[in-house]
Amino acid sequence: MSTSTGLEQDAVRAEARRGLLIGLPAIATLTVLFAIPLIIVVAYSFGTRTRTGRTDFSTLDLSAYQRLADPLVLEIVSRSLGYALLTTVICLIVGYPFAYHLATRTPRVRAVLLVLVMLPFWSNFLVRTYAWRVLLGSDGPLVRLLGALGIDDVVLLFTPFAIVLGLVYGFLPFMVLPLYAAIERIDHTLIEAARDLHASGWGAFRAVTLPLSRSGVIAGSVLVFIPAFGAYVTPELLGGSRTTMLGSYVVRQFLSARDWPFGSALSVAILAVMLLATTAYFRTGGRSL
Amino acid sequence: MRTSIRTAAAIAALTLTAAACGDDSSAGAPAADCVAGQTDGDLLLYNWNDYMDPDIIADFEAEFGVSVVEDFYPENEEMLARVVAGGAQYDVVVPSDYMIEIMREDDLLLPLTRSAIPNIANVDEDFTDPPYDPGLLFSVPFLWGTTGLGVNVELLGDVEPSWALVFDPEVAGQLPGRILLLDDARETMGAALRWLGFSPNSTDEAELQAAADVIEAAGEWTAAYNSDLYADLLISGEVVVALGYSGNFLDAFGDDERFAYVVPKEGATLWTDNLAILATAPHPCTAHTFLDFILRPEQGARLTNYIYYPSPNAFAAEFIDPEILEDPAVYPDAETLERLQFLQDTGETEILFTDLFTRARS
Numbered sequence: 001m002s003t004s005t006g007l008e009q010d011a012v013r014a015e016a017r018r019g020l021l022i023g024l025p026a027i028a029t030l031t032v033l034f035a036i037p038l039i040i041v042v043a044y045s046f047g048t049r050t051r052t053g054r055t056d057f058s059t060l061d062l063s064a065y066q067r068l069a070d071p072l073v074l075e076i077v078s079r080s081l082g083y084a085l086l087t088t089v090i091c092l093i094v095g096y097p098f099a100y101h102l103a104t105r106t107p108r109v110r111a112v113l114l115v116l117v118m119l120p121f122w123s124n125f126l127v128r129t130y131a132w133r134v135l136l137g138s139d140g141p142l143v144r145l146l147g148a149l150g151i152d153d154v155v156l157l158f159t160p161f162a163i164v165l166g167l168v169y170g171f172l173p174f175m176v177l178p179l180y181a182a183i184e185r186i187d188h189t190l191i192e193a194a195r196d197l198h199a200s201g202w203g204a205f206r207a208v209t210l211p212l213s214r215s216g217v218i219a220g221s222v223l224v225f226i227p228a229f230g231a232y233v234t235p236e237l238l239g240g241s242r243t244t245m246l247g248s249y250v251v252r253q254f255l256s257a258r259d260w261p262f263g264s265a266l267s268v269a270i271l272a273v274m275l276l277a278t279t280a281y282f283r284t285g286g287r288s289l
Numbered sequence: 290m291r292t293s294i295r296t297a298a299a300i301a302a303l304t305l306t307a308a309a310c311g312d313d314s315s316a317g318a319p320a321a322d323c324v325a326g327q328t329d330g331d332l333l334l335y336n337w338n339d340y341m342d343p344d345i346i347a348d349f350e351a352e353f354g355v356s357v358v359e360d361f362y363p364e365n366e367e368m369l370a371r372v373v374a375g376g377a378q379y380d381v382v383v384p385s386d387y388m389i390e391i392m393r394e395d396d397l398l399l400p401l402t403r404s405a406i407p408n409i410a411n412v413d414e415d416f417t418d419p420p421y422d423p424g425l426l427f428s429v430p431f432l433w434g435t436t437g438l439g440v441n442v443e444l445l446g447d448v449e450p451s452w453a454l455v456f457d458p459e460v461a462g463q464l465p466g467r468i469l470l471l472d473d474a475r476e477t478m479g480a481a482l483r484w485l486g487f488s489p490n491s492t493d494e495a496e497l498q499a500a501a502d503v504i505e506a507a508g509e510w511t512a513a514y515n516s517d518l519y520a521d522l523l524i525s526g527e528v529v530v531a532l533g534y535s536g537n538f539l540d541a542f543g544d545d546e547r548f549a550y551v552v553p554k555e556g557a558t559l560w561t562d563n564l565a566i567l568a569t570a571p572h573p574c575t576a577h578t579f580l581d582f583i584l585r586p587e588q589g590a591r592l593t594n595y596i597y598y599p600s601p602n603a604f605a606a607e608f609i610d611p612e613i614l615e616d617p618a619v620y621p622d623a624e625t626l627e628r629l630q631f632l633q634d635t636g637e638t639e640i641l642f643t644d645l646f647t648r649a650r651s
Contacts, residue, residue, distance in 0.1 A: 051636060052394045054373070072648050139526050155466045157527065158513045240466075241511040244651040255366040256474060257643040 045264035053258025064265035080246040084228040087167040091175040091224045099179035117173050129166055129237045136162050158240025166234040171227060175220040182216025222278055318568035323405040323577045330572035331356040332579050335379040338363055342595035349582050355575055363517060372397060379567055380576040386421040386561050389428050390634040398427040399566040405577035408584035413603040420633050428563035429580050430601035435629060436476050436558035439520060439538040441529040443547035450551035452484035454530045456503050465510045469522055469531040472514040474646035475632050480532060483555045492638040501645035514650050536598040539618055550618045552625050559629035
């Protein structure tokens with residue numbers, strides 16, 4: 001540092017200034033659309049609900065946070081965790097072979113397959129979820145097919161099965177794309193080398209492909225798990241009794257219960273858990289790479 | 290670091306002050322100085338989805354030379370959230386009975402200038418002194434109806450109209466996954482309270498707990514809790530009994546005789562949707578004129594002919610299709626009317642209603 005000339009220091013400073021200037025739009029956007037709303041949510045979480053459902057800020061306390069230990073909240077949280085984990089695992093099991101297949105095709109085939117992965121995004125997510133209602137309905141093709149196979153009286157719609165199916169359907173592309181990016185980057189000669197050294201196909205996969213694609217596994221899992229944990233549309237449309245997930249529970253606090261402090265406290269708690277979980281996940285993932 | 294914490298604290302303080310000021314500014318709005326038939330600009334109407342005959346709007350625009358700008362909401366709570374948040378400006382909103390009570394308490398409504406609404410005299414005497422707005426100081430009734438059960442009679446045949454259809458293990462329990470309840474704490478808890486023989490406006494914790502237990506047990510056979518698609522789910526065969534609002538069912542059923550709407554014998558909710566003027570209305574006089582216009586017997590009748598909800602207008606009957614007037618599902622008979630009751634604001638107990646319901650359904 002002390003050996004650098006004044007000219008060099010000037011260059012470094014100019015660089016820093018330019019960096020700040022370039023980053024300004026992003027910083028401004030994040031401040032206005034993320035930081036300030038977040039502060040408002042945190043502020044609300046310390047208020048108390050008035051009789052008519054307004055928020056009273058005259059007595060700031062932690063009463064909203066105390067309710068987080070409620071058995072009902074814990075039940076909904078563990079249910080959401082369960083559905084989200086199941087969704088992530090299924091997406092990984094379904095998405096990995098597909099991403100592998102995708103990454104090992106010729107560029108032309110790959111382009112077509114990638115478009116197919118993106119295709120669902122061209123129509124509205126809400127509309128596609130409503131379509132599942134028809135497909136899973138008691139008069140729908142799936143139930144009829146099962147009936148024809150001699151399996152009668154199956155209820156698919158409004159069940160946990162419908163929710164997880166809807167979540168997997170909705171978030172699968174978020175798993176496939178990072179996996180594809182990671183697998184595609186792998187130097188294929190390494191796998192050939194492993195096979196030359198008498199590794200079985202499975203052995204080469206475990207020793208070479210899987211470790212090298214770990215960054216994709218981590219990114220895909222996080223990208224699926226986080227939105228699945230807070231999902232709102234899918235459980236609202238496909239879920240039934242006893243399937244309330246966190247997203248719906250938070251919305252209910254803001255609308256029907258008009259309990260903004262508790263809704264805010266829930267949101268802050270979810271955010272904190274997410275932050276901790278993903279940090280831990282990235283850390284452990286990073287170390288073992 | 291220290292600076293950034295201070296900045297954050299300042300922003301938080303600002304937010305709190307802004308929120309606090311918002312509460313202060315609503316210290317009861319003074320009545321507007323309007324006369325009958327006066328207009329002071331275009332009408333900004335914030336109404337439910339599918340809740341107005343477009344011809345009525347066209348006639349109002351033509352007669353008074355103003356435009357009506359319509360915006361829509363799917364539930365009371367969303368309307369309230371938007372009005373409280375400010376920003377969007379509206380003159381007239383269409384809150385349900387209990388919502389009038391909430392909005393009055395928060396001084397969100399403009400006291401009506403009665404001399405500007407001479408047709409308020411047309412309101413049927415059953416609705417001139419409702420518990421949510423005694424003496425109609427802040428609202429005029431728009432339409433009314435009941436909350437009952439839509440039934441697939443093709444599958445179930447002629448059933449006894451009773452809450453047993455959704456709560457009795459002997460009856461509803463035979464229809465696993467084929468029952469639908471409203472995603473509404475007061476309505477669904479109210480139904481359970483009636484089934485148990487209690488008042489839907491009970492503030493007794495033990496009674497409410499018992500009702501919540503009924504709903505929780507009903508989770509065994511309840512397919513879903515839904516407040517907007519219940520009629521469609523009944524018609525598509527997804528469920529065979531659904532709790533919901535009279536007009537929606539009747540509108541969805543049309544002439545289809547496979548379905549029927551019934552008011553349970555244990556009693557049911559009588560509700561009204563009402564026209565009210567916001568305290569912040571930019572055009573209060575046009576708003577008064579609009580309320581007066583809707584209270585004309587012909588306009589009230591047109592509304593009923595269009596939406597299939599009964600009219601609270603005492604003189605509308607002669608303009609209403611006889612077929613609708615004679616349909617007991619739309620206009621309940623005297624005996625049924627006796628068993629109908631408004632849901633009233635239960636004060637502090639409201640939170641308990643929501644809490645117990647959320648618990649029971651989750």
